[in-house]
Amino acid sequence: MSKEKEPKKGMRDFFDSLVVAFVIAMIIRTFVMSAYVIPSGSMLETLQIGDHIIASKISYLLGDPKFGEIAVFEYPLEPGKDFIKRVIGEPGDTIKIVDKKLYRNGAAVQEDYVQLRNYPSGPIADNVPEFKVPEGHYFMMGDNRDSSADSRYWGLVPRDSFKGKSVIIYWSKDPAGGMLNLKSVRWDRLLNITR
Numbered sequence: 781m782s783k784e785k786e787p788k789k790g791m792r793d794f795f796d797s798l799v800v801a802f803v804i805a806m807i808i809r810t811f812v813m814s815a816y817v818i819p820s821g822s823m824l825e826t827l828q829i830g831d832h833i834i835a836s837k838i839s840y841l842l843g844d845p846k847f848g849e850i851a852v853f854e855y856p857l858e859p860g861k862d863f864i865k866r867v868i869g870e871p872g873d874t875i876k877i878v879d880k881k882l883y884r885n886g887a888a889v890q891e892d893y894v895q896l897r898n899y900p901s902g903p904i905a906d907n908v909p910e911f912k913v914p915e916g917h918y919f920m921m922g923d924n925r926d927s928s929a930d931s932r933y934w935g936l937v938p939r940d941s942f943k944g945k946s947v948i949i950y951w952s953k954d955p956a957g958g959m960l961n962l963k964s965v966r967w968d969r970l971l972n973i974t975r
Contacts, residue, residue: 812838814944816852816862822922822929823864826850826893826974828966832951833864833974835944844939845918846870847884850946850974853920853937864946865930866893869919871939876910877932880925883910893975897926905932918942946974 818831827833827850835852845851845867855861869875874885880896882889905925913919917936922928931937949972957964 812836813947814852815950816864816946818864821927822924823850823866824895824924824927826866826923827864827946827949828952828969830953830955830966831949831969833946834948834950836947837944839945839947840942844870845942845945847873848975851920852943852946854941854943855934856937856941857934862943863920865920865922865928867918868921868931869913871913871915871917873913873919874910875908875913875919877906877908880906882921893923895924895926908932948973 813834813836816833816835818827818829818833821829840851847867847870849867850864851867852862852864855863868882869884876883882891913936916939918939919931920937921930921932949969952966952969954964954966
């Protein structure tokens with residue numbers, strides 16, 4: 781092989797590798813997993829502002845959301861905007877809330893992950909009359925119950941709005957700490973499984 785052809789072949793191989801890597805990355809992002817940043821405190825203390833999470837898309841391609849899972853979905857009132865909340869009611873479940881206490885299918889639910897601030901958040905949030913979650917829909921709530929805009933306010937989430945199940949926190953940094961301040965990195969949260 782002549783020396784003139786070697787650089788051209790090397791450039792073509794490099795370009796081919798970039799194209800293959802891009803295609804693989806697009807397949808992974810479309811069908812397997814996606815990354816999200818938590819922008820608000822509605823899921824405190826489970827997820828904090830500045831947590832970076834990986835959501836498994838394949839989980840909801842192969843199965844349906846389950847009670848207790850933390851899920852990313854399209855906000856029903858503003859398609860294209862992503863929300864993250866906990867699955868509280870699956871299709872067919874009966875749900876009610878009495879004085880901030882959740883009842884699912886007639887039984888009180890022990891929710892160790894819930895944060896309550898012990899102030900009234902309003903009649904809509906503190907008490908929800910019993911209802912049945914219809915087929916193809918889910919009732920979603922934030923863990924920070926007194927500071928979460930969720931299904932109590934804007935309704936149920938259709939099944940086809942789900943984008944992925946939150947799996948792991950891969951990075952966490954207090955946004956108030958500045959971009960280059962390593963002291964604001966929450967090292968103890970890195971690689972935590974989300975539950």
